[in-house]
Each structure stands twice: as C-alpha cells, then as structure tokens.
Amino acid sequence: MACQSVCAVMDEQALLGLNPNADAPYRQRAMAYFEQLKASQDAWEVCADALANGLYSDDHVKFFCFQVLEHQIKFRHAGLRSAQQQLIRETLMKWLQVQLMNAQPEKPFIRNKAAQVFALTFIMEYLTLWPKFFFDILSLVGLNPHGVDIYLRTLMAIDAEVVDRDILHLPDETRRNTLIKDHMREQCIPNLVESWFQILQTYQQSHPELTCQCLEVVGAFVSWIDLNLIANDRFVNLLLSQMSVEELREEACDCLFEIVNKGMDPVDKTKLVESLCRVLQAAGFFHVEQEEDVDFLAKFSRLVNGMGQGLVLSWTRLAKTGNVKDTADTLQAVEAKVPLLLQLLVHEDDDISANIVGFCYEYLHVLKQLPQLTDQQKTNIEAIMLAVMKKLTYDDEYNFENEGEDEAMFVEYRKQLKMLLDRLAQVSPELLLEAVRRVFNNTMQTWQTTAFMEVEVAVRLLYMLGEALPASHGAHFTGDTAKTSALQDMMRTLVSCGVSSFQHSSVSLEFFETVVRYDKFFLVEPQHIPNVLMAFLDQRGLRHNSPKVRSRVAYLFSRFIKTLHKHMTAFIEDILTRIQDLLELAPPDTGFTALLTSDDQLFMFEAAGVLIVNAECPAERKQALMRSLLLPLTDAFRLLLAKLPQETQDDRQAALADCLSHAVGFASRTSKAFSNKQTVKQCGCTEVYRDCLQTFLPALSCPVQRGTLRSSVRSFLHRMIICMEEEVLPFIPAASEHMLKDCEAKDLQEFIPLISQIAAKFKQQVSPFLQQVFMPLVLAIFGVLARPAEDNDQAAALEKQMLRRSYFTFIQTVAGSGMNEVMANQGAENIERVVFTIIQGAVDFPDPIAQKTCFLVLSKLVELWGGKDGMVGFPDFIYKHIVPACFLAPLKPTFDLSDAQTVLTLSEVALTLKMIHLKRGPEFIHFLQQEYLPSLQVSPEISQELCQVVQQPDIKVLKSYMKAFFQRAKL
The missing domain is CATH 1.25.40 (Serine Threonine Protein Phosphatase 5, Tetratricopeptide repeat)
Incomplete structure (x- = not known):
C-alpha cells in the first residue's frame, strides 16, 4: 500500500487519547494527530489500511479512522490521486466484507459513521467513478443481516445528503442532487425496490429491527421515485400484513403515511387512498375502540390524518377544475372517513386526538365552502362540537399549582381544539351557539354537585365564544338578535348562579376571565356589578388561597375597573377601603407576607387611580382620596431611605432599594389614570404629586444602590413631565444635578431622553435651564466616553456606542427645538x-x-x-x-x-x-x-x-x- 512508505504504523501513543477517560495531554495529542492525518497528502492512508485489514479492535480507534476518511472524501476528494480514490473504494468494500463474516455487528455509532462515509463516497463518485455503487454493494451483501444493516443505514445517509428538504443546499449541490436522483431513477431504483421487498419479506420474523429500518428507507425514498413501484398489490399487501405484527406495525404505519403523502394527480390520489382504506377497513383497523396499543394508534391516527388531508387537497383541486363527478366522488370519500375521524378525535389519549386535528380542521373548511349543508353534515358538525367540548376537559391528574411538561402539552393541545372551535363557528355559528348554551345551562344548574373539570369547561366554552363568534355577536350586548340574547342569558346565569364560589382554582380563574372578556355585558345590565365586585374583592378573587389566582385576578380587576368605572361611583370609597391592605408596601424582614407580588400591586394601584380620577365628586375630594392612597407610600419611603445607607449587607441593601423602587413605581402607576379630559390639575392632585416628587428626589443622592434608585426616580419624572405639565419644572434642575454626579454610561444614556423630553415639551420655558445644564451634561458624556476600557470588553464598547448615539440625538433635539440660544450662548x-x-x-x-x-x-x-x-x-x-x-x-x-x-x-x-x-x-x-x-x-x-x-x-x-x-x- 502507498501509505507504508509514509507511515507504516499509526501513532499508538496518540490513539490512547481517543478513550473518553483519557487525561487531557493524551486527548490533546490525539487531536493534534487527527489534524496531522487530515492535512497530509497521504498519511491518512494508514487509517484506510487499518479499516480494510481490521487491525484494531478498539471502537474509538475504528471511529477515528472513519472520521479521517470522511474528511478526505468531504473536503479533499477532487485533489486525491486516482489510486487514492480507488484505495477508498477498496477500503470500504473490504471493511464491508469483514462485517459479513463477523459473528457480532459493530456498535451502532460505528455503523452510522461507516454509512455516512459510504454515502459521501457515493455522492462524490456515483455520477463518474462508481456508477455500479449499489450493484456492487447488493451483490456483496446479498441477504446477510450485518450487510443489509449497513446497506439500509447507507441509504438513509444518502437520503439525508441528497433528498432531505429540511437541509439547506447550495445551488451547485442542488443541481448535483437532481442529477443523482435522475441517474438513480434510470439505472437502479427498480433493483433497490426489489431489494427492499426481499428484505421486508425475509426478515419480518427473524430480524424485526432490520424490517423497521427497511420500512423507514421505503418511506424516505417514496417521495421521489415512481409510486407504482411501491403502491402495487404485492408491496401494499406486504405492508398491511406488517401492520398486524406488533414489532413492525408502527414503522409500517409511518411507511404507508409517506406513500399517501406523496404528491400526485388528485384522481389518482383519491383512488390510492380509497383502495388503502378498503383494505385497512377489511383488516379491522377501523375498530379503534378495540385497539389497546396507544403508541400504534397515535401512528394510525397520523396515517388517517394524512389520508384525510390528501382527499381534501384532491377535492379542492378538482373543485377548481369544475370536474363535477370526480369532485362529488372525492367529497363522498372524505365524508366516509368522518366516523373514523370522530373515533380518533374523541379518543382519551390526547396524542391520538391531536394527530387527527389537521384533517378535522380541513374537513370543516370544506363544509364552509359548500352552498348548503345536508342533515348528515350537520350531524357531523354537532358530533365534532361534542368531541371538542369533551376533549377540552382537564383530567384528574392535571397539576394546577405546579405545571410541568404534561400540563404544557395539554395547554398546546387545547389551542388546537380552540382552532377547531373557531372553524366550527365559521361553518355554523347557530349550531355552535346552541351546543354551548345547552352544555353551559345544564352544567350551571347543577354546578354544586358537578366535577370541577365539567364546570371549568362549561365556563371556558362561554369564554371561547367571544373569539369564535364574529364581534357583532360576542362583543356587543345590544339589539335583539338570537345570538346576542343567548350570550346575555348565559352571562346573567354565570354572574347570578353562585358558580363564582366554586372551590377550584381553574373554575375561579375561568369565571373572572369570562367576566372581563364580556365586560360590555355590565353596561347593559349594570345591576350585576356589585355582586361581581364582591367576588373580585373577597376570597373568591383577590384573597383566594391560590397565589396564581390572586395574581391573575389583580390584572383582571384593573381591566374591569377601567371599562366600568362610570358605574362604580357609589362604591369607590368602599372598594378603596377593602383593598387598602393589598396596597401596602412590604418592607423586607418584617415577617409580613403580602397576598400580592409587587408586580400585581401595580395593577391594584392603577385601578385605585382610575376609580379616584373618574369619581363624580369635587376636586377637593379627589385630592383627599389620592393623598390617602399615596401618603402611606411616601411615609414608608422616607423611613426606608434613611435606613438604606446604614445597611452594611449587600443583599439587605438590594432588598431595601427594591422596596423603595416599588414605592416609586406604585405612585407612578396611579398617574396612568389621568387623561386630557381629567388632568392632574383639574382633579386637584398637583400638590399630592408635588409632595411625592419632594419625597422621592433625595434618593438620587443616596450613596448606595444608585442604579436601582435613579432608574425608578427617573421613570417617575418622565411620568410627571407628562402629567404635571409646568408644575414639574422647579424640580428638574436639582434632579439633573444629582443625576450628573458620578454617572456611568448607562446612567447618562437613560438621563438624555429625560432632558430631550423636557426640551421637546416645554421649549422656550426651559431654555434658561437647558443653557445652564448643556455643558455639564456634554462634559459628563465626554468624560465617560474618554474613560479607557479593556480591548475585548464587548459590553463596555456597546454601552459607549449607545451613549454616543444618545449624545448625538440630544444635540439634534436641542438644535431642532427652535432654541437656537441654548447652543449659541455656550x-x-x-x-x-x-x-x-x-x-x-x-x-x-x-x-x-x-x-x-x-x-x-x-x-x-x-x-x-x-x-x-x-x-x-x-x-x-x-x-x-x-x-x-x-x-x-x-x-x-x-x-x-x-x-x-x-x-x-x-x-x-x-x-x-x-x-x-x-x-x-x-x-x-x-x-x-x-x-x-x-x-x-x-x-x-x-x-x-x-x-x-x-x-x-x-x-x-x-x-x-x-x-x-x-x-x-x-x-
């Protein structure tokens, strides 16, 4: 061999480093040796020699040798001498020959790597140097199980390289792959198909794992070869017989799915699906309820889904051509699958049900396009509705307080069912409304003695109608249409039947979600508002024993208040009294466990603000209410701010700073209630917010936890510039002075928008202040930009880039705001x-x-x-x-x-x-x-x-x- 002149033997010391447990120096030496063999013109040949002659028994060494060969073929094939290319071919065939004689097959990871190398060689040489690739392999392996295994793995590796649509190929690769497929169709595909048939027939009892591999190969190749080679009596009968063999049935199902999924003429597709269905039905596969193997049923459901979607696609294409007879025949074929569809859709295993949703959705789309529905089609629609309603129901094992992967999967599955419900509403809103009304009313009459999942799904269906039905039905409770009055009846029942007291978090949440979804109902029947308000405020809502419910209800409460505040004037002070403890700041280490998180409290403060601002009372009363809302915050803020610098532990400091930040955030959130019609000034609240500013601004000069405190106070100033108008101006100079002291790039970057906001809003009013602050701000920016930073500190470089941009934008704001004198007087x-x-x-x-x-x-x-x-x-x-x-x-x-x-x-x-x-x-x-x-x-x-x-x-x-x-x- 040519390699013997270069390197008679492999570097045994380097090979020791291939063992996963080897020490770092050995592993490094092995890596270096790998690089050396890859780079050399012919040193790699020692690996070919080792593989061809079975010189090593160590799996890691064998894998290593294949990796070296793989590199040569993948990246250097064109540069190899013809003798070296011949050496690779001979090596692979000799290695394969050895496998035929071995009692034990190689480990799967070596067989997979060998198959990859075979596939790469095929891609490089099939069109030119090795046109008999498959014939050589088939004549060598015959029906030897070890050889067949490598042959099938090689075919899957070729599929991954040449056919797989999920892999992005360069234009040259795409052209090459097309040529390869064309050549294969002409030269060898019938022979390959014959070999598959022989393998499937020979090994279905003795080697089920080989049969499964072969079924996978057939499924992969069927998309681009002549379908008649596979979709014929002898092949399909063989596949169907394997559908009855426990170890093979799932792979056989997948293989049939790929056959059905193949693109073809619509009439041919219908004939293929129908012939397949007849055989499957005759073989008893349509008796879903008798099948206990859920894994197989999931595959079978996917197959039925593929057949159904194939028929729907054929119907759609035929309907466009105007071919009346074929269109009618195909629709009949679709309808004939509906009983099977319903069995699978309603199956207790959600995976089986989920796999048929696509066909169900498209069947409903077909019905939507028909000019008139038959009685049978209406019956089908009702059956699908009932199936969806049944499958929406939680099971006993659902963990509401600690949701994991199973729960997440059910939530996703519910989203698919919701799509079906929406589609049902498009096909027949009347039928859907009637079905939901029936289920809802029956359940609400007996909710005290009904399981939580039945009650939850009844309320959930009412909620889902809001999106499923057109807005004119779901969003407005006006007029006298049947749909509007049906929704109104159901809402009246929901808020008056007492179901809000149901002791399960899922029902509680669904109740409040639905009340807020249909908040317009209370504009028509405001007499129900007091009862629903009480549900929000007591142990059913904001004081529920589940933190998850309390958190969501806090948000929903603010939404409810925003829509209906005009109808709450009589209850404002009562509501504020009842939620007072929910608005308290929770300082760290007081042992006080708050019912709501600080994020939830933001919604409560916003709701309180909306109630006060929109109250029908004099400005003096609004001022008093707002003061009593914000005074506890400012009092607590002063105490905590005084305490903060004395705290020595970092984590305690951070906790106090967070608490201070929450106080500012809560005060800020109340200001969202003001509007152009109800300004701070008109509501008499200017003084209240001025007091807040005076309380919060000293935090800017606090020597510790500056980032957190500055950020929250700066946000508050932004809000006050919007709400307080020119009343905020006296506070700006002192605030700016504090914020420009000892600042970092991020501080400045966040301060600049504040100054720009002031310049843009107040223009000439703030010109003297801007002239005064202009150069200190510019110099502070120059100072930060001039600070040296590490060369590879990406974060610092990005911060500086963002600061530079902010600086230029600031200059643009000043230059463009009509205040020429600000810069001119510097x-x-x-x-x-x-x-x-x-x-x-x-x-x-x-x-x-x-x-x-x-x-x-x-x-x-x-x-x-x-x-x-x-x-x-x-x-x-x-x-x-x-x-x-x-x-x-x-x-x-x-x-x-x-x-x-x-x-x-x-x-x-x-x-x-x-x-x-x-x-x-x-x-x-x-x-x-x-x-x-x-x-x-x-x-x-x-x-x-x-x-x-x-x-x-x-x-x-x-x-x-x-x-x-x-x-x-x-x-």
Whole structure:
C-alpha cells in the first residue's frame, strides 16, 4: 500500500487519547494527530489500511479512522490521486466484507459513521467513478443481516445528503442532487425496490429491527421515485400484513403515511387512498375502540390524518377544475372517513386526538365552502362540537399549582381544539351557539354537585365564544338578535348562579376571565356589578388561597375597573377601603407576607387611580382620596431611605432599594389614570404629586444602590413631565444635578431622553435651564466616553456606542427645538468643541445610525448659523470642516453603500450639501469647483457635473447622483 512508505504504523501513543477517560495531554495529542492525518497528502492512508485489514479492535480507534476518511472524501476528494480514490473504494468494500463474516455487528455509532462515509463516497463518485455503487454493494451483501444493516443505514445517509428538504443546499449541490436522483431513477431504483421487498419479506420474523429500518428507507425514498413501484398489490399487501405484527406495525404505519403523502394527480390520489382504506377497513383497523396499543394508534391516527388531508387537497383541486363527478366522488370519500375521524378525535389519549386535528380542521373548511349543508353534515358538525367540548376537559391528574411538561402539552393541545372551535363557528355559528348554551345551562344548574373539570369547561366554552363568534355577536350586548340574547342569558346565569364560589382554582380563574372578556355585558345590565365586585374583592378573587389566582385576578380587576368605572361611583370609597391592605408596601424582614407580588400591586394601584380620577365628586375630594392612597407610600419611603445607607449587607441593601423602587413605581402607576379630559390639575392632585416628587428626589443622592434608585426616580419624572405639565419644572434642575454626579454610561444614556423630553415639551420655558445644564451634561458624556476600557470588553464598547448615539440625538433635539440660544450662548470655545464632536461622529465612527444623526445636526446648524446674518466665523467652519465631512465620510472603506442604513446616511449628506448651497449660494459652488474638489483629484468635468446637480431644485436627483459618485470613487 502507498501509505507504508509514509507511515507504516499509526501513532499508538496518540490513539490512547481517543478513550473518553483519557487525561487531557493524551486527548490533546490525539487531536493534534487527527489534524496531522487530515492535512497530509497521504498519511491518512494508514487509517484506510487499518479499516480494510481490521487491525484494531478498539471502537474509538475504528471511529477515528472513519472520521479521517470522511474528511478526505468531504473536503479533499477532487485533489486525491486516482489510486487514492480507488484505495477508498477498496477500503470500504473490504471493511464491508469483514462485517459479513463477523459473528457480532459493530456498535451502532460505528455503523452510522461507516454509512455516512459510504454515502459521501457515493455522492462524490456515483455520477463518474462508481456508477455500479449499489450493484456492487447488493451483490456483496446479498441477504446477510450485518450487510443489509449497513446497506439500509447507507441509504438513509444518502437520503439525508441528497433528498432531505429540511437541509439547506447550495445551488451547485442542488443541481448535483437532481442529477443523482435522475441517474438513480434510470439505472437502479427498480433493483433497490426489489431489494427492499426481499428484505421486508425475509426478515419480518427473524430480524424485526432490520424490517423497521427497511420500512423507514421505503418511506424516505417514496417521495421521489415512481409510486407504482411501491403502491402495487404485492408491496401494499406486504405492508398491511406488517401492520398486524406488533414489532413492525408502527414503522409500517409511518411507511404507508409517506406513500399517501406523496404528491400526485388528485384522481389518482383519491383512488390510492380509497383502495388503502378498503383494505385497512377489511383488516379491522377501523375498530379503534378495540385497539389497546396507544403508541400504534397515535401512528394510525397520523396515517388517517394524512389520508384525510390528501382527499381534501384532491377535492379542492378538482373543485377548481369544475370536474363535477370526480369532485362529488372525492367529497363522498372524505365524508366516509368522518366516523373514523370522530373515533380518533374523541379518543382519551390526547396524542391520538391531536394527530387527527389537521384533517378535522380541513374537513370543516370544506363544509364552509359548500352552498348548503345536508342533515348528515350537520350531524357531523354537532358530533365534532361534542368531541371538542369533551376533549377540552382537564383530567384528574392535571397539576394546577405546579405545571410541568404534561400540563404544557395539554395547554398546546387545547389551542388546537380552540382552532377547531373557531372553524366550527365559521361553518355554523347557530349550531355552535346552541351546543354551548345547552352544555353551559345544564352544567350551571347543577354546578354544586358537578366535577370541577365539567364546570371549568362549561365556563371556558362561554369564554371561547367571544373569539369564535364574529364581534357583532360576542362583543356587543345590544339589539335583539338570537345570538346576542343567548350570550346575555348565559352571562346573567354565570354572574347570578353562585358558580363564582366554586372551590377550584381553574373554575375561579375561568369565571373572572369570562367576566372581563364580556365586560360590555355590565353596561347593559349594570345591576350585576356589585355582586361581581364582591367576588373580585373577597376570597373568591383577590384573597383566594391560590397565589396564581390572586395574581391573575389583580390584572383582571384593573381591566374591569377601567371599562366600568362610570358605574362604580357609589362604591369607590368602599372598594378603596377593602383593598387598602393589598396596597401596602412590604418592607423586607418584617415577617409580613403580602397576598400580592409587587408586580400585581401595580395593577391594584392603577385601578385605585382610575376609580379616584373618574369619581363624580369635587376636586377637593379627589385630592383627599389620592393623598390617602399615596401618603402611606411616601411615609414608608422616607423611613426606608434613611435606613438604606446604614445597611452594611449587600443583599439587605438590594432588598431595601427594591422596596423603595416599588414605592416609586406604585405612585407612578396611579398617574396612568389621568387623561386630557381629567388632568392632574383639574382633579386637584398637583400638590399630592408635588409632595411625592419632594419625597422621592433625595434618593438620587443616596450613596448606595444608585442604579436601582435613579432608574425608578427617573421613570417617575418622565411620568410627571407628562402629567404635571409646568408644575414639574422647579424640580428638574436639582434632579439633573444629582443625576450628573458620578454617572456611568448607562446612567447618562437613560438621563438624555429625560432632558430631550423636557426640551421637546416645554421649549422656550426651559431654555434658561437647558443653557445652564448643556455643558455639564456634554462634559459628563465626554468624560465617560474618554474613560479607557479593556480591548475585548464587548459590553463596555456597546454601552459607549449607545451613549454616543444618545449624545448625538440630544444635540439634534436641542438644535431642532427652535432654541437656537441654548447652543449659541455656550461661548465660542464650547460651541467649537461640540461641533467638532459632531464632525468626528459623522466621519470617524463606522456607525451609520450615529452618522445619519450627525449629518442631520450639521444640516440644522448650517440652517441656523450659516446664512449672511448667522454666527460670526461659522461660514469658515463650514468650508474647513462640514464640506470635507460630506466627502470624507462616504469615502471611508467602512461606509458600505450596499447597507440600507448607510444609504440613509448618504441622503443626509446630500441634504447637508443642499442646505450649504441654500445658505451660501454661488460662493459655495465656487469653493467646490475651484478649491475643494480639485484637492481630491476630481476631474474638472466631474466637478462641474456635481456642482450642476447641487444647484438643481430636485433633491432626489442629488441623492441618486451622490450614490453613483461615491460608488465610482471607490472603484
């Protein structure tokens, strides 16, 4: 062999490292040896020798040798000498020959790797060097079980490489795979099919695992070979006989599914499915209730689903052609499967039921398209409804308090059933409404003696009608239609029959979900509001013994209040009294166990705010109510804030800071209740929120837990800017001063939107303050950006990039808000420094989002200061810095003109040049033509062309020209 001149033996020391338990140095040596064999022209041949002659018994060494061969075939095949390619073929066949004689087969992981290597060799050589690949293998292995195993594994590996649609292939690979399949169809597919038949027939008793493998191969290949080779009497009868063999039936079922799933002419598909159904029915497979093997039934259900969907697809295609007879025949075939569909849909095992949902859904879609339904079809619809209602029901084992994987799967399955219910509503809303009404009313009459799952599903069905029926039926309880009155009757029953007292969390939740889903019902019948409110407020809702129920009810309560607050004026003070303990802050380590989490309490504070703000009472009363709501928060806040710096343990500090943050968040949430019609001022609450501000702002200068405290106070300020209008302004300077002290990139990045919000909202009112805070803020930003960071610290680099963007956006806000004086009054040196950072941002940082903002700012500054009566010295600055920036930025290698964001930046460059021309006129054109463009070595013709385009009124022309100009310049 050629390898003997290079490396007579393998590196035994390196091979020791292949053992999974080997020490690190040995493993590293094995890796290095692997790389060496991969890279060498012929050193790998030692592995071929080892495999062909069975030199090693260690499984890991054999696997290693196959890996080395795999690499050569996959990545270096074209570069191998013909003798080396021949060596690989011979090695594989010799190795296969050895397998035929072995008493014990190789381990599965080695057989799989060998099959991969066979498949790769096939792909590389079948069309050129090894056209007899399959004939050589088949003639060698015959019906030897070890050989057949490798042959079948190789076919599955070929399917994965050549056919599998889930794998993305390059265009060249796709073309190659098409050629391979074409050649196989012409040359060897009938022989392969014959070999499969022989294997299935020979081994179904003695080697069921080989038979299953072969069935998998048939299922994989059937999608692209001539179906007549498989869908014939002898093959189908063989498959059907295997449907009765316990070890084979699941794989046989899957194989039949793939046959049925094959794309074909609709008439042929109907004939195939019908012939298959006749045989399956005759063999007794349609007696689902007698079958105890649920795993097989799940496969069978999938097969029936495939047959049903195939028939529906045929019907759809035939209906479009107008072929009346074939369409009618196919619809009859679909209808004939409905009894079987219903047996599977209603089966107690959810996997079996879930597998048939697709066919059921599409059958209903067919019914929806028919002009009129027969009595039998209506009966079918009702049967599907009853099946869905039955299957929606929880079983005894469902764990409501600790939901795991089984519970999650049932929730997903319920979503599929909901799709069926929605589709049923489209086919026949009247039948659905009547069926739900019947189930609901019967259950509500006897709810005290009915199991929880029956009660829950009855209420759930009422809830689901809201989405299933069109909005005019479900969302509005007005008019006198049958549907509206049916919903109204059911809602009246729900809220008055006492079912809200049912002692199971699933029923409690469903009750409140449904009440809120149909909250419009209470606008029509407001007399039921007090009873439902009590259910929300007592042990049925917010004080339920299940935390999960309490949490959800807190959210639903806020929704209920928002919709119906106008009908609650008489109960406001009673509600606020009853929920008072649910609004208490829960400081850490007090031993106080809160009924609600802080997230849940947010909804409670919002609901309380909505009640107070919308109360029909004088402003003084609203103020008193709001004060009594927020005073406990501010009192607790002062105490906890004083305590925080004295705390030495980090976890205690963090817990206190969280508690303080919650207090601010709760106060903030109450402000969501205000609107344009009910402002803070109109409700007399300005003073209350002013007191909150005075209480919360000192937290900004707290020396510990700054991140948490600043973040919550800053959020509160955002809300107050919206709600309190100019009343908030006196607090802004001191707050800003605190927030600019010792700040990090993230602090500044979050502070800038606050200042921008103030600038945008109050404009001239805050001009003096902005002039005062402008340079301290800018200097704080410069300071943070200038701090050194580790080269590989990605998080720090990203924070700086985001801060830089925020800074540029801030300058844009100030420049664009009509407050020219804010920047103009900063002194020449400071202005120059800031504008230089804008130039730098436009040119030096490869961040198109920031660059675009910078050019927006430059354009605005030219508009403000670049005219005849603009800022002294600014025209010089335009020519020295802004014009060069417009050319230097797009000329950078990092300025990618194929990137959409970068093209937007280029548009701003064009607008900046246009603005300079607008302000400086012919002087600018002269500068470009005579001075600047010649300095870039731009030819006089192109300079003149560019100057002409700049002078044209249509900016689109300039934008297009600029793109072409820089594309040309970069070539």
